[in-house]
Amino acid sequence: MTHTSRTVRAALDALFDPRSVAVVGASGNPEKWGYWLAAGALEGRDRRTVHLVNRRGGELHGVRFVPGLDGLPDPPDHVVIVVPPQQVRPLVVQGLAAGARCFTVITSGGTSAAEERELAALITGGGARLLGPNCMGVVDTTSGLRLSWGDFPAGSVGLVSQSGNLALEIGRLLARAGQGFSRFVSLGNQRDIDAADALDALIAHAPTRVVAAYIEDFRDGRRLARTLTAAHTAGKPVLLLTVGASEASDRAAASHTGALVSARATVEAVCREAGALLLDTAGELVDTAICLLAAPVGALGLWTGGHVEASGGATGGHTSDGPSRPWALRVAVVGDSGGQGALAADALVARGFDVPGLSAGTAGAVAAFLPSGAACGNPVDLAGAGEADLHNYSRIARALLFGGGTDAVVLTGYFGDYATANPAQADRECEVANELACAARESGRLLVVHTMARDTPALAVLRAHSVPVYERIEQAATALAGAARLHATVAAAPDASPRRASYGVPDGGYETVRELLASYGLTFPAAEFVTTADEAVEAAYRTGYPLALKAMGLAHKTEAGGVALGIADEGGLRTAFARMRSTTGAARYAVEAMASPPYAVELIAGVRRDPAFGPVAMVGIGGVNAELLADTAVALAPLTPERARDLLLSLRHSALLTGWRGAPPVHLDAAAAALCTVARAGAEHTELSELEVNPLLVHPGGAIALDAHGVLR
Structure with a gap:
C-alpha cells in the first residue's frame, strides 16, 4: 500500500466508519430526506452513537431529536447536514467546535460556487473533511453506515458517482444479479473530497473487490490517472462511466489536432494506460462487474498467462471499429439448440474470442452424454440431452471445463427455466445448478450462463455460488470480453507532470513553431521566409528547385489556397506567388525545398x-x-x-x-x-x-x- 493510500484511508475513516454520527435536519416524515438519513443512521447504532438533530424537536424510532450540535454529550465524528443552504455554515461552525472530523452536506453549501469553496476552506482549515455539498450521501455496508436515500444492497462493488439516480440504477441491477455495494460515495460538487480521494479509499478497502465510477468532472486528471494505475497494481479492477461531450470538445477546433482529440478519446487513452475499463452504460458496468466477481483466481491467471497474446500497440490504439484486443481467450460453447450455440459462438468471435475445435479426448468425453450421432464440435449441441436428463448439463459442462483446451465455458439456452413449466423439476434443477457451480470452482475456469429464464430457483443457486447469469447472449459476450481485456492490460507507469519551458512563443505561426520544434531536434526541409516575389526568387536560388510556396498566418493552408507544391522554375514561382497573394492576402511566405522521399x-x-x-x-x-x-x-x-x-x-x-x-x-x-x-x-x-x-x-x-x-x- 502506498503512503498516499494510507494517508487517505486515515483521513477518511470518519467518512466510512465514524465513531458517532449526527444527522442535522432529521425528520420523522418519510417524505423528507431528513427521515431517510436519520433512519439509515439508526440502522448502525449497534456500532456507533447516533445523534438526531432538529431544532423543532421530535423523535424517530424512539430516539428523541436534540436542538443543536453544541449540546451533544460526545463529539460527533461525522456530521450529515440536510438543511437549507443559508443554515449550513453556522452548523459547520458548531460542528467544528464540537470536534467533528467529517461533514457530508446533502444540500447546497451556499448560493454560489465561491461560497461553497469558502465552506470547504472553513472545514479543511479546521482539520476536517467535506463530502459534497449537493451530494446524495455515503453508504458503507461493511460498517453498517447508511447515510443516503434509497436502497443499497450489500455486496463487493464499490461505487463513486456524480449521479445519485445512476447509483440507484446500478444498485438495482446488481441486486437482480445477486450482488451489491461494499461502499457508495456520492461526490456532489467535489469541493474537498474528490473522485481520486474516494477511489483511493476503495483501493485500500479489502471488502471492495471491484471499483466502479461515474465521473463527469475529472478535476486533476493526472492525479486521477495515477489513482487508476494504483488500483490496477493493487488488483482492484476499475470500471468507469463518463459523458462524451464537453465544452472543450464541442468548441470549433483551431487545428486538426483539436478536432481529432476529443474529451472522450482522452479518457479512453487514460483508461488504457492505467488499466481501467471505460464502458458506455450502467448495464455494461454491472454485467462486467458480475463477470469479474465470478472469475476464479485460476481463471484470471489463465487470462493473463500463456494464452494472452501481447500485441505491442494494441493496448494503446483508439480505433473506430472496436476496442483493441491484446488477449486470446479460448471459449467452449454448449447450447440447447444448434441455433443458440451458433449465435453464441458468433457473438464471442465478434468480440475477439477464439472458439476452437475440441480435442479428441474432450470430444469423446462430451459424446458419452449426447444422443447417438450428435456432433461433438464447438459449439456443442445438446440435441435434447438436457431434456432427457438435467444432469447432462453439469456432466457436459464438467467435461468441457476440465478438458484443458479452453479457458471458459458458456452455457446458452434453456437451463434454469425447467421448473417454470414443471415445478416438480425445481429441486433437480437446483441440484444441477450446484453441480455446475462446483465444476467451475474445482476446474479453476470460468463458467458463464446465458438463459431465457429469469429469477428462478436454479438461477438463484448459480448466483449464490458466483456463477454469472445473463438474460441475453450479447450481455454475456460483452461482459466476458470486458473482463478479459481488463485482466490482460499491463498498466503503464504513471507519467510525472511535464516540466514547463523557461520561455514562451509569441504566436502559433509556422515560422515560429518551426523554429521551436527545430530547437527540440525535429527535422524540417530548408526554407526561407519572404514578403515579396523578388525575395522569393532570391530565396529559391539558395533552397533550389523544385520547391514549395506557403502563405503564413493560415491555420489550414491547403483549404485556403495557401500552398503551392512542386514549383519548378522562377516563372512558376512568380505566378504562384501572385495568385497566392491575391487569394489569401498573406503578408509573409515560406519558400521551402520540396521533400519527397520514396515510400513515405x-x-x-x-x-x-x-x-x-x-x-x-x-x-x-x-x-x-x-x-x-x-x-x-x-x-x-x-x-x-x-x-x-x-x-x-x-x-x-x-x-x-x-x-x-x-x-x-x-x-x-x-x-x-x-x-x-x-x-x-x-x-x-x-x-x-x-x-x-x-x-x-x-x-x-x-x-x-x-x-x-x-x-x-
Whole structure:
C-alpha cells in the first residue's frame, strides 16, 4: 500500500466508519430526506452513537431529536447536514467546535460556487473533511453506515458517482444479479473530497473487490490517472462511466489536432494506460462487474498467462471499429439448440474470442452424454440431452471445463427455466445448478450462463455460488470480453507532470513553431521566409528547385489556397506567388525545398491541452485527409519512445508503416522519436493550447516535418 493510500484511508475513516454520527435536519416524515438519513443512521447504532438533530424537536424510532450540535454529550465524528443552504455554515461552525472530523452536506453549501469553496476552506482549515455539498450521501455496508436515500444492497462493488439516480440504477441491477455495494460515495460538487480521494479509499478497502465510477468532472486528471494505475497494481479492477461531450470538445477546433482529440478519446487513452475499463452504460458496468466477481483466481491467471497474446500497440490504439484486443481467450460453447450455440459462438468471435475445435479426448468425453450421432464440435449441441436428463448439463459442462483446451465455458439456452413449466423439476434443477457451480470452482475456469429464464430457483443457486447469469447472449459476450481485456492490460507507469519551458512563443505561426520544434531536434526541409516575389526568387536560388510556396498566418493552408507544391522554375514561382497573394492576402511566405522521399507515409502528430488531463499527444494518418480518415491514437504527453512506437502500431492503417504490398517499412524509431519531440514541446510550452505537425513525412530513411501550427491559449 502506498503512503498516499494510507494517508487517505486515515483521513477518511470518519467518512466510512465514524465513531458517532449526527444527522442535522432529521425528520420523522418519510417524505423528507431528513427521515431517510436519520433512519439509515439508526440502522448502525449497534456500532456507533447516533445523534438526531432538529431544532423543532421530535423523535424517530424512539430516539428523541436534540436542538443543536453544541449540546451533544460526545463529539460527533461525522456530521450529515440536510438543511437549507443559508443554515449550513453556522452548523459547520458548531460542528467544528464540537470536534467533528467529517461533514457530508446533502444540500447546497451556499448560493454560489465561491461560497461553497469558502465552506470547504472553513472545514479543511479546521482539520476536517467535506463530502459534497449537493451530494446524495455515503453508504458503507461493511460498517453498517447508511447515510443516503434509497436502497443499497450489500455486496463487493464499490461505487463513486456524480449521479445519485445512476447509483440507484446500478444498485438495482446488481441486486437482480445477486450482488451489491461494499461502499457508495456520492461526490456532489467535489469541493474537498474528490473522485481520486474516494477511489483511493476503495483501493485500500479489502471488502471492495471491484471499483466502479461515474465521473463527469475529472478535476486533476493526472492525479486521477495515477489513482487508476494504483488500483490496477493493487488488483482492484476499475470500471468507469463518463459523458462524451464537453465544452472543450464541442468548441470549433483551431487545428486538426483539436478536432481529432476529443474529451472522450482522452479518457479512453487514460483508461488504457492505467488499466481501467471505460464502458458506455450502467448495464455494461454491472454485467462486467458480475463477470469479474465470478472469475476464479485460476481463471484470471489463465487470462493473463500463456494464452494472452501481447500485441505491442494494441493496448494503446483508439480505433473506430472496436476496442483493441491484446488477449486470446479460448471459449467452449454448449447450447440447447444448434441455433443458440451458433449465435453464441458468433457473438464471442465478434468480440475477439477464439472458439476452437475440441480435442479428441474432450470430444469423446462430451459424446458419452449426447444422443447417438450428435456432433461433438464447438459449439456443442445438446440435441435434447438436457431434456432427457438435467444432469447432462453439469456432466457436459464438467467435461468441457476440465478438458484443458479452453479457458471458459458458456452455457446458452434453456437451463434454469425447467421448473417454470414443471415445478416438480425445481429441486433437480437446483441440484444441477450446484453441480455446475462446483465444476467451475474445482476446474479453476470460468463458467458463464446465458438463459431465457429469469429469477428462478436454479438461477438463484448459480448466483449464490458466483456463477454469472445473463438474460441475453450479447450481455454475456460483452461482459466476458470486458473482463478479459481488463485482466490482460499491463498498466503503464504513471507519467510525472511535464516540466514547463523557461520561455514562451509569441504566436502559433509556422515560422515560429518551426523554429521551436527545430530547437527540440525535429527535422524540417530548408526554407526561407519572404514578403515579396523578388525575395522569393532570391530565396529559391539558395533552397533550389523544385520547391514549395506557403502563405503564413493560415491555420489550414491547403483549404485556403495557401500552398503551392512542386514549383519548378522562377516563372512558376512568380505566378504562384501572385495568385497566392491575391487569394489569401498573406503578408509573409515560406519558400521551402520540396521533400519527397520514396515510400513515405504522411502522418499527423500533435498535442492538445485538455482542461483536466493537461497535454495529450496524438498521432494519426495525416495530410489533407486526416479528419476524413480519423485514424488516430492518443496518450498523455510527454511520451517515451516505447509508448510512441506502440501508438504508431495501434493505428488501423499501421500496415502502411510496416510495409504494405511489398513496400519497405518506414523507420519506426525515427517516427517514434519525432512523435516524442512534438509531445515534449507541446507538454512543456504551456502557452500553447494546441500544437500540430501535419504532415509528418515518415519513410524508410527517417522522418521530416513539412508543416506545423500552434494555437496560443
